[in-house]
Amino acid sequence: MALSKEDIEHIAKLAALELSPDEFNAAFQELNDILNYIDQLQAVDTRGVVATSHVHGVVNAFRDDVIRPSFSKEQVTKNAPSIDERGFRVPKVI
Amino acid sequence: MNELTSLSVAEMRSGLLSKQFSCVELVDAHLSRIEATNEVLNSFITISSELARSAAQNADSVIAQSGEESPPLTGIPVAVKDMLVTEGIETTCASQILKGFIPPYQCTAVSRMCKRGAVIVGKTNLDEFAMGASNENSSFGPVRNPWDTKRVPGGSSGGSAAAVSAGQAPLALGTDTGGSIRQPASLTGIVGLKPTYGRVSRFGAVAFASSLDQIGPFARSVEDLAVLLQAIAGKDERDSTSVDEPVPNYSEAIAKGENEALSKLRVGVPKEYFIDGMDPAVEDSVRKSLGVLEKLGATLVDVSLPHTELAIPTYYILNPAEASSNLARYDGVRYGLREPADSLQEMYARTRAKGFGPEVKRRIMIGTYVLSAGYYDAYYLKAQQIRTLIINDFKAAFANDCDVIAAPVSPSTAFAIGEKADSPLQMYLADVFTCPINLAGLPGMSVPCGSDADGLPIGLQFIGKPFDESTLLRCGHAFFKQSSFDIRSMARKQATEFAI
Known part of the structure; x- marks a missing residue:
């Protein structure tokens, strides 16, 4: 399954990554090399094999829904690039 | 290395208890060693001298008050991979996207070791977000191998490995997703353990590939390593994937290795781990080590792990898929870098473009592709199925043939440095003998077993059953004591050779 340049553009958009022209060309070559390598798995017969999600079979880990102390607003926002009194500030959304 | 920085942890402990030196002196000796060597090695991103000195003063008063009752790591310096969040100490993951991030909370493994008295001396360099096998992918520059500063220390925990190898700290914490503790331990002549998945809490380990990541210790001897493992192991309610298995007393495993060596132990030797293209010096040294294991009382058994060759392609689907999902959180909103832009989408894309390095972008792209609409079954699901086959290989070997694998x-x-930098795929192949163990969630340990013609260290890997770190420690300790490879004399040699 070789990737086209349009595919690379689409993936970069999904990943929210702006690629420079050099990065774009490198990605085109490298991603195709890597996918070509991992495509060898398609030849393996996995019919009826159960997919592993947790290696030791842990399924759900429940805990009681108890209110516990959490960080203050100051602690949570102190690393943010931009805040105001109500929360994090971001550029225009719409 | 001066006298204090080449001691074992047990020697440090007894020196502190008998008042031969204080915690402050011990920590200062290590801080001086870091100061003298970091310019060349580049193993630390952040050196936390002031916090370390005040923790050392505190440790001295604990020892004065409680003596032998004081916790086992009291006053012992430990280096921490900059992938683990440390309250009040900058945590970067060697990425520009997190530069300046001061976490408001402490990683569980770090808080457990600090509760037992450990003193953090600083945060060590790594491949950005732990993506790499050479430590060249750091936005803070490569780490250099103390044995030969023109060479890589391995990765991604290259800074932690170099720090322990060069006497900047007797112990360090790293993370291992596909070999990132064991491979640098091997390349720098020290001991490194990746515990069983779920043995150590991942809370506060910055998420990379969550089904594979595990925190583990580095040390210059197996005995030292056991002390740090003891401090960090165990279920943590803040990591729902950590497992509630009883934590044994690891000093008993060391004693068993000391007293019984490997008697009655069946050691599996997988034929798929001796492949064309591997360095003959490595193969020779590992095969000689198998002879040593026999002399120690072990029975060698040929085993087969037939799906081994599928491990790397499987790993390089699962790892980027999980990474692309985990790294979506770096969006310039809550912490770290933000690039200015007129719209929110543009801000995300520019921030991530500027903040992430090439390997991180590559993995995000691969991961995004394999998880994108229409491809999930062909890649991610397929890889999770092959993962089951790989797990079953190990299960069969342990059920029928052996107690531990070498x-x-x-x-x-x-x-x-630079040798493999141009080919990402070549670099991925460095994980060939280590990533299957992560896929299977098993414990694996690297122990020094020899050196090549240039005097560069070689490691022997022990692979255990789930939660059986004890047998790894027993094997490692018995082997380490018997081995002609004397890390401490080599460490002294290394120190004079890189002439700082």
Whole structure:
């Protein structure tokens, strides 16, 4: 399954990554090399094999829904690039 | 290395208890060693001198008050991979996107070791977000191998490995997703353990590939390593994937290795781990080590792990898929870098473009593709199924043939800085003997077993059953004591050779 340049553009958009022209060309070559390598798995017969999600079979880990102390607003926002009194500030959304 | 920085942890402990030196003196000796060597090695991103000195003063008063009752790591310096969040100490993951991030909370493994008295001396360099096998992918520059500063220390926990190898700290914490503790331990001549998945809490380990990541210790001897493992192991309610298995007393495993060596132990030797293209010096040294295991009382058993060759392609689907999802959180909103832009989408894309390095972008792209609409079954699901086959290989070997497996760690000794930098795929192959163990969630340990013609260290890997770190420690300790490879004399030699 070789990737086209349009595919690379689409993936970069999904990943929210702006690629420079050099990065774009490198990605085109490298991603195709890597996918070509991992495509060898398609030849393996996995019919009826159960997919592993947790290696030791842990399924759900429940805990009681108890209110516990959490960080203050100051602690949570102190690393943010931009805040105001109500929360994090971001550029225009719409 | 001066006298204090080459001691074992047990010697440090007894020196502190008998008042031969204080915690402050011990920590200062290590801080001086870091100061004198970091310019060349580049193993630390952040050196936390002031916090370390005040923790050392505190440790001295604990020892004065409680003596032998004081916790086992009281006053012992430990280096921490900059992938683990440390309250009040900058945590970067060697990425520009997190530069300046001061976490408001402490990683569980770090808080557990600090509760037992450990003193953090600083945060060590790594491949950005732990993506790499050479430590060249750091936005803070490469780490250099103390044995030969033109060579890589391995990765991604290259800074932690170099720090312990060069006497900047007797102990360090790293993370291992596909070999990132064992391979650098092997390349720098020290001991490194990746515990069983779920043995150590991942809370506060910055998420990379969550089904594979595990925190583990580095040390210059197996005995030292056991002390740090003891401090960090155990279920944590803040990591729902950590497992509630009883934590044994690891000093008993060391004592068993000391007293019984490997008697009655069946050691599996997987034929798939001796491959064409591996460095003959590595193969030779590992095979000689198997002879040593026999002399120690072990029975060698040929085993087969037939799906081994599928491990790397499987790993390089699962790892980027999980990474692309985990790294979506770096969006310039809550912490770290933000690039200015007129719209929110543009801000995300520019921030991530500027903040992430090439390997991180590559993995995000691969991961995004394999998880994108229409491809999930062909890649991610397929890889999770093959993961089951790989797990079953190990299960069968442990059920029928052996108690522990011995194998190489890395197909080569430390390579030159720049040698593999142009080919991402070549670099991925460095994980060939280590990533299957992560896929299967098993514990694996690298122990020094020899050196090549250039004097570069080689590691022997022990692979255990789930939660059976004890047998790894027993094997490692018995082997380490018997081995002609004397890390401490080599450490002294290394120190004079890189002439700082």
